[in-house]
Amino acid sequence: MSAPSLGARAFSSPRELTRVGERLSFVYLERCVVHRDAHAITAEDAEGTTHIPSATIGTLLLGPGTRITHQAMSVLGECGAGVVWVGEEGVRYYAGGRALTRSSTLVEAQATAWANRRTRLSVARAMYRLRFPDEDPSGLTRHELLGREGTRVKACYRRESARTGVPWHGRHYTPGDFASGDAPNQAVTAAAQCMYGIAHAVVAALGCAPGLGFVHSGHELSFVLDIADLYKTEIGIPVAFDAAAEGTEDIGARTRRALRDAVNRTGLLDRCVSDIKGLLGADGVERTTCEGDKVTLQSDRGVEVDSGRNYDVEGQTW
Structure with a gap:
């Protein structure tokens, strides 16, 4: 059997991404419209528009009164940033998007x-x-x-x-x-x-x-x-x-x-x-991975094999 194909998920190369340790741990926004301008997100409110480089964000916290566009979500996904919907001043957790990590x-x-x-x-x-x-x-x-x-x-x-x-x-x-x-x-x-x-x-x-x-x-x-x-x-x-x-x-x-x-x-x-x-005994696991999605198939005795292939009863691919 083969693993179901994953939808294409664009991601930046390692050189284009900011290292996890150098990112802002989180950015909190409220009462604004969040949009995209090239590789940055913008936060627009009554006082004007603020540009925030998306690759520097660890997690974006969206507080009350925020609206976010599809394009903004797209660029955040490309750079591996997390998105969380929270309450006033970021002290409630309501919902979250995809996890920061691509690894299980x-x-x-x-x-x-x-x-x-x-x-x-x-x-x-x-x-x-x-x-x-x-x-x-x-x-x-x-x-x-x-x-x-x-x-x-x-x-x-x-x-x-x-x-x-x-x-x-x-x-x-x-x-x-x-x-x-x-x-x-x-x-x-x-x-x-x-x-x-x-x-x-x-x-x-x-x-x-x-x-x-x-x-x-x-x-x-x-x-x-x-x-x-x-x-x-x-x-x-x-x-x-x-x-x-x-x-x-x-x-x-x-x-x-x-x-x-x-x-x-x-x-x-x-x-x-x-x-x-x-x-959990996983101290060496990074918060994000830049290499892309890694999906394998589980075989017997803890062995994992490449996905995207069909295996017959002898374990041969076809």
């Missing part, structure tokens, strides 16, 4: 690690080690991991309450009713939602499967929740308590803006990419 290496590594109970636990332990590097989780069962994680998070709430002087009476959140919680709970909820959106954008850009989680399970975003939780006690909770300490008015929006600043300050997007690759 990361998602295959994720599926392989997830499908085996032993390696799935190994990745869960590695996630715990990333969050709490002062503790060795080797040998811990899943139940023990969950218990220790819960204890550490509760201690983080108490610590941040003492640091900021914000009273804390426990985590209380009613899904769909943001206003039901007190100020610190509203801030923690807003920060968590932002972290989920950021993690989802990175997971989608890398081409990983959002539903194959190693700690969380049974939800379409299990892996997204796993990744977002890596930075909960270091970034999310402290930012939330800082926002609550400033007052209760407009706490959701203030928390989101503060978290945006923290994300930029800590280089969180790059850290997410590096951590995901490390957890």
Whole structure:
């Protein structure tokens, strides 16, 4: 049998593309019309037109009020940029286009690690080690991991309450009713939602499967929740308590803006990419590939053969 033919996808040569490490991690646009001018995209609003070289973009975040043309999407696809539709100030993830990578290496590594109970636990332990590097989780069962994680998070709430002087009476959140919680709970909820959106954008850009989680399970975003939780006690909770300490008015929006600043300050997007690759054992995988699409057919015993050919029962092509 042969692989189905892929639609022709134009791509620039390696010399024409900007190296991934030299690209802008993301560009956020809102309330404008995004179009194309030669090999650049343009953002037109009431103040005029801004030209942005498309090959320098890692991911384009399209916020509220944006419209994008087919030609703009075409040039972004040619240069390997990701496109994500997000909420105000880039703190929600709504939808994404094609992943930045053309390789299935990361998602295959994720599926392989997830499908085996032993390696799935190994990745869960590695996630715990990333969050709490002062503790060795080797040998811990899943139940023990969950218990220790819960204890550490509760201690983080108490610590941040003492640091900021914000009273804390426990985590209380009613899904769909943001206003039901007190100020610190509203801030923690807003920060968590932002972290989920950021993690989802990175997971989608890398081409990983959002539903194959190693700690969380049974939800379409299990892996997204796993990744977002890596930075909960270091970034999310402290930012939330800082926002609550400033007052209760407009706490959701203030928390989101503060978290945006923290994300930029800590280089969180790059850290997410590096951590995901490390957890899946794919540190050497580039975010983009310039060589074009590589498609093979799976044969027996892990052997892969060239696609685009028909094979008879003896393995000969015809």
